[in-house]
Amino acid sequence: MQTCMNTKIMKTLKTPIPLWIFLTVFILSSCSIKPAINALHMLPKVSAPTPTPQAASWQEVGVYTESHSIMTAGFLDAQHIATGGVIGEMAYSSDGAATWLKTDSAADCRYGIEIVSPEVIWTCGGATHVRKSVDGGKTWQVLAAFGNPRTIANPCHSMSFLDENIGWLANSDLFGSTVDGGATWVMRDLPEQVEKIATIDTYLPGEGYLLDKNGGLYFTQDDGRHWREAGHLQPYLIKMSPSAYQLAAMRFSDAEHGLVVVSSGNSTKAGPIMAFHTSDGGVTWASEIVPVPTGPVYLSREGNFLTVISAVNQVTLLRYGE
Numbered sequence: 001m002q003t004c005m006n007t008k009i010m011k012t013l014k015t016p017i018p019l020w021i022f023l024t025v026f027i028l029s030s031c032s033i034k035p036a037i038n039a040l041h042m043l044p045k046v047s048a049p050t051p052t053p054q055a056a057s058w059q060e061v062g063v064y065t066e067s068h069s070i071m072t073a074g075f076l077d078a079q080h081i082a083t084g085g086v087i088g089e090m091a092y093s094s095d096g097a098a099t100w101l102k103t104d105s106a107a108d109c110r111y112g113i114e115i116v117s118p119e120v121i122w123t124c125g126g127a128t129h130v131r132k133s134v135d136g137g138k139t140w141q142v143l144a145a146f147g148n149p150r151t152i153a154n155p156c157h158s159m160s161f162l163d164e165n166i167g168w169l170a171n172s173d174l175f176g177s178t179v180d181g182g183a184t185w186v187m188r189d190l191p192e193q194v195e196k197i198a199t200i201d202t203y204l205p206g207e208g209y210l211l212d213k214n215g216g217l218y219f220t221q222d223d224g225r226h227w228r229e230a231g232h233l234q235p236y237l238i239k240m241s242p243s244a245y246q247l248a249a250m251r252f253s254d255a256e257h258g259l260v261v262v263s264s265g266n267s268t269k270a271g272p273i274m275a276f277h278t279s280d281g282g283v284t285w286a287s288e289i290v291p292v293p294t295g296p297v298y299l300s301r302e303g304n305f306l307t308v309i310s311a312v313n314q315v316t317l318l319r320y321g322e
């Protein structure tokens with residue numbers, strides 16, 4: 001099996017971004033779908049807004065390490081975390097990252113993850129490979145391919161699932177849904193205005209939101225058959241560069257109340273992670289800076305835990321409190 005770089009370096013590296021961006025080039029050399037060079041600049045280019053003070057705040061829960069190169073990671077709560085890496089490497093912890101169960105999902109590199117419960121975990125990535133575990137990461141089911149292996153250009157990086165059967169998948173160009181546990185995917189056209197997908201979220205069967213790289217927010221009630229523009233992250237003028245990684249995460253509790261988290265910066269200078277809150281379905285937004293180094297992000301299903309990949313084999317967990 002091809003390895004992306006010296007194993008000892010991968011295990012000991014704690015260097016923060018942007019050096020990590022440079023090392024990402026070596027990690028991606030093991031993956032079958034290699035994004036365009038500008039996609040290797042993991043961080044989006046963002047015009048940083050002036051934050052609006054929030055009553056609640058983000059508090060760091062802890063910083064944790066795992067021996068493999070982490071390309072996607074998500075905490076369900078303070079105890080349960082799943083990570084994915086190069087050539088299908090997976091790891092799972094149920095004790096706050098004190099100990100790890102390491103497995104192989106027999107897949108291409110992992111860029112997207114969704115941890116629905118302590119038992120149900122979904123993951124996606126390169127080569128159209130989608131996997132699911134229903135036993136807390138012990139075993140991984142091979143699911144239907146997401147996209148056409150002959151034509152797909154970008155790996156899947158964004159997932160949102162309600163349970164082990166119903167949910168959504170996306171890469172930068174494709175959106176799909178399933179109601180049969182990933183046995184089949186129904187692919188839908190994107191809203192006409194959308195150039196690239198940043199992230200997605202479904203909170204009820206068939207209902208949810210899509211965020212594009214320009215900060216546009218789109219709403220559907222029929223699994224993407226029809227979309228309407230719901231709002232925009234204005235006046236913040238968010239514009240993200242293409243990336244294989246999940247640099248934006250979004251959770252809505254209903255049609256009105258939502259949270260979006262975006263990594264900012266560019267290929268040479270890391271900016272802040274920004275959080276945006278709405279209580280009117282994306283018409284208006286309040287914002288804040290999240291006190292954590294920039295990196296790929298994941299929001300728990302309830303939106304109260306934020307996971308950030310803060311170094312090659314390191315994640316930082318934050319909790320949002322009222």
